[in-house]
Amino acid sequence: MISEEIEKLKKEVWENFEKIQDLSHLENFRVKYLGKKGKITFLLKSLKDLSLEEKRRLGKELNELRDQLERKLKIKEREILFKEEDKDLGLDLTLPGRSFSVGTLHPLSQVIGELCDIFSRLGFEIVTGPEIETEYYNFTALNIPDWHPARDMQATFYLKNGALLRTHTSPMQIRTMLERKPPLRIIAPGKVYRCDADVRHSPMFHQLEGLMVDKDVSFADLKGVLTYFAKETFGKKTRVRFRPSYFPFTEPSLEMDIECVICKGKGCRVCGEAGWLEILGAGMVHPEVFNAVNYDTETWQGFAFGLGIERITMIKYGIDDIRMFFENHLSFLQSFK
Amino acid sequence: MKVPISWLSEFIELKESPERIAEILTIGGVEVEAIENPYENLGDLIAVKILEVYEPEDLKDLVLCKVTDGKETYTVLTTAKKQVKPNLIVGLAKPESFTFSGEKVEVKAVKKFKSYGMFLSPYEAGLGEEKEKLLVLPENAPLGESIYKILGISEKVLDLAITPNRGDLLSILGVAREIHTLTSWEFNPPNFENAIKTGEKFPGKIEILDKDGCFRYAGRFFGNIKVKESPFYIQKRLWLCGLRPINNIVDITNYVLLELGQPLHAFDWEKIEDKTILIRKAYPGEKLLMLDGVERTFTEEDLVIADAKKPMVLAGIMGGEESGVSENTKNIFLESAWFNQKRIRKSSQRHRITTESSYRFERNIDPEGVVLGLLRASELISKIAEPEILSEIVDVYPKHFIPPQISLFNQKLTKYLGFSIPSEEVEKILKKIGQVRRSGYGFQFIPFSYRQDLRIPEDLVEEVARIYGYDKIPSSFPRSTLHCQSPSKILIFEKKLKDILKSLGFSEVITYSFIDPKTLEKLNLEKNDPRLNFIELANPLSSNQSIMRTTLIPGLIETACFNFFREVNSLKIFEIGKIFLPTEDLLAKEPLYLGILLMGNTNKETWYENLRKFDIYDLKGYLASLFEILKVNVDFKPYSSETFLKRGVSFDLYLDGEKIGFAGEMKNLVLKEFDLKTCVFIAEINLQSLFEKIETLEKEFIVKKPPKYPSTFRDVTCIIKKQIKIKEILDFVKTLSIPYLEAVDCIKIYEGSPIPEGEKSITIRFWYRAEDRTLKDKEVNEIQDSVAKKIFERFSAKPR
Structure with a gap:
């Protein structure tokens, strides 16, 4: 029971x-x-x-x-x-979350950083130098004597004592080569100045100079390095083209264009219907430049290039007014978070 | 450099469209910036139909026409009384457009009648000679359409950017030759076989006194010419190239300059004293009233063309007003010369004049083109100005131009390009630009006389690569030995700082290196402040960018202003950049500085938080975090001596006994002068000094183990005099050598009721910890009691 x-x-x-x-x-x-x-x-x-x-x-x-x-x-x-614990009705989660102030580096700093990373991967070392320069470093040693019409290409700010604001980062080629023995591989980012001011020109802007000197670095190598840079910066599918050009401190000289990022080469207002956007100038180091720094031109040859940071940033982010970089409106800066 | 396709095709058989030609040139190194259509650039020149014609009595020679463009009707006044009639379709230049003669069309009013545009003659439309006739369009012409579309007329002009080394491309002939080089299309150079090479004896004397300034000087006398307007085709070509017609003689000199690249200058023969033409250095102080109406004073470095008494022309640059060709000129002397490019360049720079002529001389001309230019001009003058007398050509050419001989070795070419181009190909290319001879392992080359830019083997490397095609040379990566250097420490330091500040929520700004000297005045600096010893630009764009900055503050405050006036109420920014200090030397000292600015509110007003304004403790906190991460012990010394900071709300920053910067609240008066109506906190630090100090102080950094035993804390709350600073208490605590004390900090401050006036209540927290055991309550209490007692005694504190 x-x-x-x-x-x-x-x-x-x-x-x-x-x-x-x-x-x-x-x-x-x-x-x-x-x-x-x-x-x-x-x-x-x-x-x-x-x-x-x-x-x-x-x-x-x-x-x-x-x-x-x-x-x-x-x-x-x-x-x-x-x-x-799930029994609660639930909060009004449509309210926004608490916000935190997030800092940001200036878009130009960011792009300079990216470019330095790209060239560092190729073994280029970063150097910097003075923004106030002498005629010698800025022009004469770069094969631009005082009578040369190429000086018109760069409207120069002079100081009252006869020095000048460097018009390009190229003086760093001279400074580095005088300081060191070849071989060398450097990039030099920094501020440069020209008397020009409108939507596309700023009296102060940034450039990045590159220089490689070695026993047999060639024009073909220059093309290779620049193509790598373009693809790393603008995307793997970016098409590039090289045009002959003229700079007194390189021979042969070239300019590199990339296919217009807006119209993909079809032609639009941004690229002036050309389908291509000019990105940088470069060339093989002119023997006169090597002579100025006492490098033996029988042994050494090299290439140099210079590019405008603002221009690259403007193309990358569709910015149409260069002045925005130096107005520093908070919402402009914060959009690069 | 503007190159009309129609003119170009006289010298070369163009086998492709203007667009394709532009591409060929661009890829070949002659950048085509635009393909222009000058007719379209004139604006709205359209077909209109005349509806009615009125002849108001008080308008005398004018008639008023009512016209339509198919959509709207306007009134137009015209002098072509006899030609206008209803239903006629004519060309109208609408307001804001331009006509061939360069006139801008505007709305005009005569008495009460308004004229919305101007009827076009064939001349004003840029289509023909006739100035008096009306341009009448076919009956079926669509109204409102461009007259050029209706007539099927189009002119395309290439706008070329010629690099400074290629003076030979500054002519239609030169561009045609270049296209020939790049394409091998058939080239038809101008033919001088039938040119008038001889004539009567030259009635004057030419002498080159400055042989360094002038290498070749040729000329010719023309007697009894007729100075008048040029024929239309000359005017049109000048217009297509962006030049204004003046008279037939001047126009011909310009025409030849554009066509062949040889600058010419015409003198009024009667104005030449003693019929003597001297090419000489100017005498110091010698003056000349020039064609642009400016009187210039020369130095010995200037080269002039003078007669027996006075200078007539600043050689290669611009003529004098007196000796120029005018309507009354009967006899002329025509000059064609080759001047030293350096001398022309320096004069043109010194006097700030650039002309079509100086531009070409500076970039060097073809020495062998001097006489050809004269022959071409003679042909045109004979045809157009009907001279009765032509002299022989005088050609003073003391030292003939010898082109350089350049050796180009195959090995050099291949090593430079990193690619081998077959010798036959190289030879073919070089033949296009000079004389070539194979020799041993390469070539002996002599450039054609117009290629003054070719001097060294590297120039030939470029020519070969360029004409062969840059795109046909493959890309490769350099083969090189690794050579690693340590990266620059200050660059790493700078990057670290940027990353820290970014992580603290700051946005980086970049402001101009040049500032307005007035902004320094606003800071009210002491007279001997080193920041007032600044570097001035000799040629600033404007006074507000005329000196190099000696502090980052003005740039930061102006950035704050810019944002404040664009509704930004909260700003937290920094800038890292150089300031510029003069030295004995040409070069400046350029130390790197850091500037920090806080403006307005710390936050936005939200559902969870009220607005709070930034205060000095925010700034101090940010700086303290920064220094903590950098592991430097920076002393915040109240109060700063900076004149633009509120003394009571400011610090000077000291590291290892040296002032490295300051931080504080900007004075309201200073902000007011910057038009800024909000509070601003600012700090500036000399990064160069900070970096150098850190380098010298650098200690090895060893990580502390996390503690094993728990800590315990005790608070002291008391009421003390208001003026006693927390640091005094903390410093006093340090002197007590308290056992087991790990940390001490003020955690609460209160002023106001019920605390009496002039006093404040504070709470200080003491943390205790032993490394090897858990502390007992009793022992901590004993320690703390004695500490509290000492504090009460030392600061005459009262219990709360």
Whole structure:
């Protein structure tokens, strides 16, 4: 009879267990069956009058039931507690999050950084130098004597003492070569100045100069290095072309164009219907420049290039007014986060 | 340099469209900046139909026409009384357009009648000689359409950017020759076989006195010429090239200059004293009233063409007013010369004059083209100005031009290009630009006389590569030995600073290196402040960019202004850049500086936060973080002596006993003078000094192990006199050598009721920790009690 009662109790216990919904339910259930006066406890107590064998058999059965129930209740309780925390209606999460002020580097700094990284990968070392220069470093040593019409290409700011604001980063070629022995591979980013001011010209802007001197670095190598730079900067699919040009300090000289990023070469207002955008000037170092720094032109040859940081930044980000870089409107700066 | 396609095609058979020709030139190194259509550039020159013709009484010679362009009707006044009639379709230049003669059309009013444009003659339309006739268009011409579209007339002009080395391309002939070089299309150079080479004896005397200034001087006398307007085709070609017609003689000199690149100058023979033409150095102080109406004073470095008494022309640059050709001129002397490019350049720079002529001489002309230019002009003058007398040509050419001989070795070419071009190909290319002879392992080359830019083997490398095609030379990567140098430490330092400031939420700005001296005045600096010893530009674009900055502050404040007036109420910016200080030397000192500026509010007003304005503790906090990351112990010394900062809200920054900068709130008065109506906090640090100090102080940095045992803290809260500074208390605490004390800081300050006036309540927190065990409450309490007692005694504090 007790065994029947046990069977009945088992059925009842599991039926009721399934009905447990919340913590108070669970507590009632625990008291009802496992408490000091609970049904399982009661039955366990009532076993004392039975035979030893029955006591052992039924006692085992009841103890197993109790243990199983206790385990399951623990799991159940955890489940309920987990669900409990989801009961909240939820906050108005359409409100904006708290904002943090995020700083940003100037777009020109960012682009200079990118270019330095690109050329560093090719083993170019970064050097810097003075922005106030002498005629000698800025012009004469670069094969631009004072009578040379090429001086018209660069409208120069002079200082009252006869020095000048460098019109390009090319003086760094001379400074580096005078300081060091070949071979060398340098880039020199920095500010340069020309008396020119409109939507496309700023009296102060930035350039990056490159110079490589070695025993047999060639025109073909120059093309290779510049093509790598263009693809790294404007994307792997960028097409480039090289045009002959003239700079007094390189021979042969070239200019590199990239396919217009706006119209992809079809011709648009940005590229003046040409389909190409001029990116930089370069060439093989002119023997007169090597003579100025006492490099033996029989042994050494090299290439140099110079590019405008503003121009590259403008092309990259579709900026049509160079003055924006130096007005520093916060929203302009912050768009480069 | 403007090159009309129609003129170009006289010298070369053009086998492609203007667009394609432009591409060929550009890829060949002659950049075509634009393909222009000068007719279109004139503006709205359109077909209109005359609807009605009125002859108001009080308008005398004028009639008033009502016309339509198909959409609108206007009134137009015209003198062509006899030619206008209803239903006639004519050309109208609308207001804002230009006519061939260069006149800008505007709305005109005569009495109460208004004229919305001008009827065109064939001449004003740039189509023919007739000036009096009306340009009448076909009956079926669509109204409102451009007259040039209706007549099917178009002129394309290439606008070339010629590099300074290629003076030989500054002519139609030169460009034709270049196209021939690049394409091998058939070239028809001008033919001088039938030119008039001889004539009567030259009635004057020519002498080159300055043989360094003038290498060749040729000339010819023309007697009894007729100075008048040029025929239309000459005028049109000048117009297509952007020049104005003047009279037939001047126009011919310009025409030949454009066509052959040889500058010419015509003198009024009667104005030449003693019929003597001298090419000489100017006498110092010698003056000449020149064609642009300016009287210039010469120096000995200037080269002049003079007669027996006076200078007549600044050689190769510009003529004098008196000796020039006028309507009354009967006899002329025509000059064609080759001057020293350097001398012309220097004179033109010194006197700030650039003319078509000086531009060409500076870039050097073809020495062998001097007489050809004269022959071409003679031909045109004979045809157009009807001279009765032509003299022989006088050609003073003391030392003949000898072109250089250049050796180009195959090995050099290949090593330079990194690519080998077959010798036959190289020879073919070189033959286009000079005389070539194969010799041993390369070529002996003599450039044609017009290629004055070819001097050294490298020039030939470029020519070969260029004509062969840059794009046909493959790309490769350099093969080179690795040679690694340590990167520049200050560059790394600069980058680190930028990254720190960015992570603290600052935006980087870049401002101009030149500033307005007035902005320094606004800072109210002491008279002997080194920042007032600045470097001035000799030729600034404007006074507000006329000196090199000696501090970053003006640039930062102006950036703040720019933003403030564009509704930016919260600004947190920095700039790292050089300032410029004069030295004994030509070059300046250019130390790197850091400037920091905070303006307005720290935040935006939001649902979770009220507005708060920046204060000095924000600035101090940012700087402290910066120095903490840099691991330097910078001393914030109140108060700064900078005149533009509010004394009570400012610090000088000291490192290792040296002032490296300052920080503080800008004075309201200074901000007011910058028109800035908000509060601004600013700091400036000499990064050069900071960097050098850090380099010398550099200590090895060893990481501390995180503590094993817990810390515990105790607070002291007390009321003290208001003027006692927290640092005094903290410094006092330091002197007490408190055991187990790990850190101490002020965590609360309160002033106001119920604290009595002139006093403040402060809470100081002490953290204790032992390295080897957990401290017991009792021992900490004992330590803390004694510390508190000492503080109360020392600062006469009262308990709260």
